[in-house]
Amino acid sequence: MRTRISKFLHCFSLILAIIPVFTAHAATNANATNVTTDSLTLNWTLQSGESFVQIYKDGVYLDSRAGLNSYNVTGLSPCTTYSFNVVGTSGYGSSSTSVTTLGCPTAPVISYTTTYSSISLSWTSSNAVSYDIYKDGSFVANTSSTSYTLGASPSRSYEVKVVAKNATGQTAQSSVWASTPGYSASWTAYNLSGNIRVGGAFTNTNTTYSTSMYITLYRVTGSGDVYVGSTSVYIPAGQTVGGWYPVATGQPLGDYKAVLTSPYAITSGISIGTY
Numbered sequence: 001m002r003t004r005i006s007k008f009l010h011c012f013s014l015i016l017a018i019i020p021v022f023t024a025h026a027a028t029n030a031n032a033t034n035v036t037t038d039s040l041t042l043n044w045t046l047q048s049g050e051s052f053v054q055i056y057k058d059g060v061y062l063d064s065r066a067g068l069n070s071y072n073v074t075g076l077s078p079c080t081t082y083s084f085n086v087v088g089t090s091g092y093g094s095s096s097t098s099v100t101t102l103g104c105p106t107a108p109v110i111s112y113t114t115t116y117s118s119i120s121l122s123w124t125s126s127n128a129v130s131y132d133i134y135k136d137g138s139f140v141a142n143t144s145s146t147s148y149t150l151g152a153s154p155s156r157s158y159e160v161k162v163v164a165k166n167a168t169g170q171t172a173q174s175s176v177w178a179s180t181p182g183y184s185a186s187w188t189a190y191n192l193s194g195n196i197r198v199g200g201a202f203t204n205t206n207t208t209y210s211t212s213m214y215i216t217l218y219r220v221t222g223s224g225d226v227y228v229g230s231t232s233v234y235i236p237a238g239q240t241v242g243g244w245y246p247v248a249t250g251q252p253l254g255d256y257k258a259v260l261t262s263p264y265a266i267t268s269g270i271s272i273g274t275y
Contacts (some may be wrong), residue, residue, distance in 0.1 A: 010044055014265075017194065017246075023156065023264035026046035027045060027046055027050070027053055027069075027086040027088065027094070027095045028044065028045050028047065028095050029044060029045045029046065029095065030042070030043070030044045030084060030085075030086050030095035030097040031036060031043050031097050032084070032097060032099040032267055033046075035099060035101060035102060036101065036102055037076075037078040037079075037101055037102045037103035038074065038075065038077065038078065038101065039072065039073060039074045039075075039076055039101075040072075040073050040099060040101065041070055041071070041073070042055065042070065042071045042072075042073055042084050042086070042097075043069060043070045043071055044069055044070075044071060044086045044095055046067075046069055047088075047149040049254070050088045050089075051066055051067050052064065052065070052066045052067075052088070052089045053065055053066075053086050053087060053088055053089065054086075054087045054088075054089060055071055055084065055085070055086055055087075056084065056085040056087065057073070057083070057084055057208050057257055058082060058083050059083070059085075061190060063253055071175075071233065076101050077101065078101055078102065078103025078127075078166060078167065078168050078170070079098040079100065079101060079102070079103045079104035079105070079166060079168065079170040080097065080100065080101050080168075080170075081098055081099070081181045081198050082099060082100075082101070083096065083097075083098045083099055084096065084098070084099070099187070102127075103127050103166055103167075103168075103170075104127060104166065104170055104172065105125060105127045105128040105164040105165060105166045105170060105171060105172045106126040106127065106128075106164065106172055107124065107125070107164070107172040107173060107174045108123050108124065108125040108128075108131070108162040108172070108173070108174045109123055109124045109125070109174065110122075110123045110160070110162055110174055110175075110176045111123070112160070112176065112178050114152065114178055114179065114180045114181065115152075115180065115181070116152075116153075116155075116182060116183045116184065116266065117151065117152055117153070117154070117180075117266070118149050118150065118151060118152055118153040118180075118181055119149065119150040119152050119160060119164070119178045119180065120147070120149045120156060121133070121147060121148050121149070121150065121160060122147040123146055123147075123162050123174075124146065125146070125162075125164040125172070127164075127166050128164035128165060128166055128172075129144065129165065129166060129167050130142055130144050130165050131143055131144070131146070131148075131162055131163060131164055131165065132162070132165065133148050133160070133161070133162060133163075133215060134159075134160070134161040134162075134163070135150055135158055135159070135160055135161075136158055136159050137159070137161075137181040137270055139181050146267050149173075151208070152178075152180045153205040153264070153266075154178065154180055154181065154182045154183040154205060154262065154263060154264055154265075154266060155180060155181070155182045155206075155263045155264055156179070156180050157177055157178070157179045157180075157181075158177070158178050158180075159175055159176075159177055160175065160176050160177075160178055161173055161174070161175040162174055162175075165235075171201070171256070181262045182261060182262060182264070183213075183260070183261060183262045183263075183264070183266050183267075184259070184260070184261045185237050185259075185267075185271070186257055186258065186259045186260070187257070187258050187260075187270055187272060188220065188255060188256070188257045188258075188272075189255070189256050189257075189258075189271075189272035189273070190255045191253065191254075191255070192253070192255070192256050192272065192273075192274055193251055193252055193253040193254070193274070194249075194250065194251060194274050195230075195246065195248070195250070195251070195274055195275050196217060196228075196246075196247055196248045196249075196251055196256055196272065196273070196274055197244050197245060197246045197247055197272075197273055197274070198217070198231075198244070198245050198247055198258050198260075198265045198271070198272055199242075199243065199244040199245070199271040199272075199273065199274050200242060200250055200269065200270035200271065201240055201242030201267060201268075202233055202235055202240065202241055202242065202243070202262070202265045202267050203235070203239075203240040203265060203266055204235040204236065204237055204238055204239055204240070204264050204265050205264050205265070205266060205269070206238070206263075206264040207237055207238040208237055209237055209264065210234065210235060210236050210237050211235055211237075211262055211263050211264040212232045212233060212234050212235065212262060212265070212269070213232065213233045213235060213259055213260055213261075213262045213265045214230065214232045214260065214261045214262060215230060215231050215232065215233070215245060215247055215258055216219070216229075216230040216258070216259045216260075216261075217229045217230065217248050217256055217257070217258050217259075218256065218257045218258075218259065219251065219252075219255070219256055219257075220254065220255040220256065220257050223256070225257060228247075228248045228251060228256070229247045229248030229249075230247065231245050231246065231247050233245060233265075235265050244273075244275070246275065256272060257260045258270060258272050
């Protein structure tokens with residue numbers, strides 16, 4: 001019985017001695033340095049008893065090295081993640097690492113200004129060669145510039161997205177919400193007197209809600225503008241109306257400025273006259 005136990009313990013100790021051989025790592029601490037857009041240096045530490053390793057990239061055999069602890073990998077693509085495995089040939093284990101090459105575009109940092117009819121965008125981004133512009137989810141344009149002006153309507157909020165793309169097609173994007181102000185513009189006419197009116201065509205850019213164009217008339221003086229009268233023009237949703245609209249009567253000879261404002265309506269120009 002004692003002999004049988006002794007044989008068992010001897011066999012068990014032999015197994016324990018063999019296990020580390022098959023579980024030891026051929027190379028440890030696999031890592032990448034000198035990473036560029038298309039190359040890197042793969043490093044590892046050889047373990048005692050191992051001098052020859054095989055290198056795999058994304059599961060595909062790449063090369064073999066004897067007695068070395070680094071390998072220069074070239075021909076890579078920018079902004080791409082690769083997996084490397086350093087495998088021993090003496091029945092040992094392996095060491096792995098993954099690394100992403102340089103050249104990924106950065107998400108654009110967007111700034112903007114607005115008028116009642118436009119959104120002027122500018123942005124900064126690294127490693128990008130072109131940009132796709134979207135407004136409210138719809139593609140508008142592709143540009144290599146870092147600025148772009150979008151058309152807009154008064155009193156609207158728009159979601160604007162800029163997608164940065166590098167030379168190999170990888171992307172990064174940012175979005176902002178930009179709100180436009182209501183319409184506002186002014187015109188001045190000279191040497192008028194008597195009854196004064198404003199003429200023009202006014203378009204409601206909102207297809208859901210009606211609106212009004214508000215017309216305010218001032219007499220221009222050396223000490224400032226003097227209010228002389230106002231009126232408004234009702235415009236149904238999505239419609240255009242036009243005509244002459246009286247604003248003030250019995251005015252002295254002078255210069256007169258008409259200021260037009262509206263939440264949604266616009267005009268390409270007006271006339272100021274008498275009647």
